[in-house]
Amino acid sequence: METVTLLQPVFDTLLGLALLWLAWRALASPDLFKAIVLFITFGLLMVLAWVRLDAPDVALAEAAIGTGLTGALLLAALTRLNSKSDAKSVHEKEQQRKAHN
Amino acid sequence: MKKSNNAKPITENDSRQAQFRLLLAVPLSALAVGLGYAVLSLPSQAPGLSDHVAAKLEISGVSNPVTAVLLNFRGYDTLLELGVLLLALLGVWSLGAAPKRREPSPGLVLELLSRLLVPLLILVAGYLLWVGGHAPGGAFQAGSVLATAGVLLLLAGWRLDTRFSGLPLRLALVAGLGVFLLVAVVLMLAGGHLLEYPPSFAGALILLIEAAATFSIGTALAALFLGGRPEKGSHR
Amino acid sequence: MIPAFLYALVGVGLFTLGLYALIIHAHLLRKILALNVMASGVFLVLVALAARTQGMPDPVAHAMVITGIVVAVSATALALVLMLRVRIATGRAELAKEPLE
Numbered sequence: 001m002e003t004v005t006l007l008q009p010v011f012d013t014l015l016g017l018a019l020l021w022l023a024w025r026a027l028a029s030p031d032l033f034k035a036i037v038l039f040i041t042f043g044l045l046m047v048l049a050w051v052r053l054d055a056p057d058v059a060l061a062e063a064a065i066g067t068g069l070t071g072a073l074l075l076a077a078l079t080r081l082n083s084k085s086d087a088k089s090v091h092e093k094e095q096q097r098k099a100h101n
Numbered sequence: 102m103k104k105s106n107n108a109k110p111i112t113e114n115d116s117r118q119a120q121f122r123l124l125l126a127v128p129l130s131a132l133a134v135g136l137g138y139a140v141l142s143l144p145s146q147a148p149g150l151s152d153h154v155a156a157k158l159e160i161s162g163v164s165n166p167v168t169a170v171l172l173n174f175r176g177y178d179t180l181l182e183l184g185v186l187l188l189a190l191l192g193v194w195s196l197g198a199a200p201k202r203r204e205p206s207p208g209l210v211l212e213l214l215s216r217l218l219v220p221l222l223i224l225v226a227g228y229l230l231w232v233g234g235h236a237p238g239g240a241f242q243a244g245s246v247l248a249t250a251g252v253l254l255l256l257a258g259w260r261l262d263t264r265f266s267g268l269p270l271r272l273a274l275v276a277g278l279g280v281f282l283l284v285a286v287v288l289m290l291a292g293g294h295l296l297e298y299p300p301s302f303a304g305a306l307i308l309l310i311e312a313a314a315t316f317s318i319g320t321a322l323a324a325l326f327l328g329g330r331p332e333k334g335s336h337r
Numbered sequence: 338m339i340p341a342f343l344y345a346l347v348g349v350g351l352f353t354l355g356l357y358a359l360i361i362h363a364h365l366l367r368k369i370l371a372l373n374v375m376a377s378g379v380f381l382v383l384v385a386l387a388a389r390t391q392g393m394p395d396p397v398a399h400a401m402v403i404t405g406i407v408v409a410v411s412a413t414a415l416a417l418v419l420m421l422r423v424r425i426a427t428g429r430a431e432l433a434k435e436p437l438e
Binding site for chain 2: 056057059060061064065068069072073076077080
Binding site: 027052054 | 340341343346351355357358362364366371374377380381385387388393394402403406410413417418420421424430
């Protein structure tokens with residue numbers, strides 16, 4: 001029990017540093033897919049932080065929304081962003097239409 | 102990262118960008134230090150409103166303080182928050198139709214896994230909803246678990262039948278807000294204030310509102326995942 | 338006591354990090370990620386400061402954060418769809434420096 005209470009500040013510090021580092025990597029990573037996956041990992045560690053702060057309700061909400069739903073939304077948007085078919089062609093059609101007029 | 106088709110030449114901007122970042126780091130670190138100082142200068146003991154909540158917990162109808170705050174003491178927040186969810190969905194729907202699916206077959210693993218997981222997720226959502234009265238859980242958590250089940254179904258290629266994607270879907274979306282408002286107005290007409298539950302059956306009312314809200318939150322979040330207005334035969 | 342302030346400082350750090358990334362990145366998906374990191378920082382500060390009690394942490398702050406998480410995810414979904422519309426309209430997932438045409 002002694003060691004557990006002694007280790008708690010160490011764990012808190014490590015978790016805080018890991019949160020900051022993951023957020024930094026997620027925001028600075030050149031690859032968008034990697035950035036999103038790092039962001040999901042960041043959300044998972046946030047769940048741990050909520051539990052450490054005695055907020056199990058928030059931890060549950062974050063686990064379901066912050067990691068699950070936000071990650072799915074971001075990945076789906078990235079897939080649609082990378083799919084060639086819609087973006088460019090519509091833009092070019094618009095340009096052509098303007099040129100005709 | 103893929104470069105967009107008309108990206109500007111980066112080389113000449115590079116040094117200026119680095120300068121800008123360095124310049125930006127100065128005020129932002131000042132901001133961080135200031136905020137950190139403000140946080141550290143707060144008293145280390147501040148009970149906040151927890152004593153008030155603990156004192157009134159008995160008449161709220163539930164024994165989980167967070168649910169009591171969400172659904173009873175600060176019911177306005179939750180009511181308007183359901184409205185915000187609907188507004189966001191309205192915005193998404195007004196920006197265009199949901200994209201057509203490209204690949205029709207989701208693969209064996211996803212299909213079998215979704216068949217296994219979706220009933221389990223619905224069960225977990227029901228459990229979270231029920232347990233929210235006296236332990237961590239509640240409408241938002243249950244709703245988001247329900248939405249996760251919906252997202253899994255969408256990923257597996259399941260779509261709502263055309264019969265249900267019109268009025269029934271919209272009814273499901275507004276059920277939470279509707280039930281909440283209905284309870285509030287009925288209670289107000291019965292002689293109380295808006296959103297003031299009589300303590301004797303506050304628990305049942307909260308469960309009723311939470312059940313409707315869970316259903317609506319789940320449907321709305323899954324519909325948000327679809328990323329557009331469902332055309333003929335789409336959605337959850 | 339100590340973990341509460343530690344996590345509050347981590348929240349401040351996340352907020353600043355997110356603000357920095359929000360300003361320097363042009364890509365809209367990165368801006369959305371940065372906004373989410375900022376939101377996580379704010380939530381962390383709120384919940385950490387609510388934990389400064391002897392017994393039960395302040396449930397009002399927890400309820401507000403749960404509401405905030407749900408609002409954040411719906412705002413993210415709307416922002417992602419707007420980003421896709423920008424991409425369809427202009428061919429790029431960035432805001433134009435000068436008005437088009």
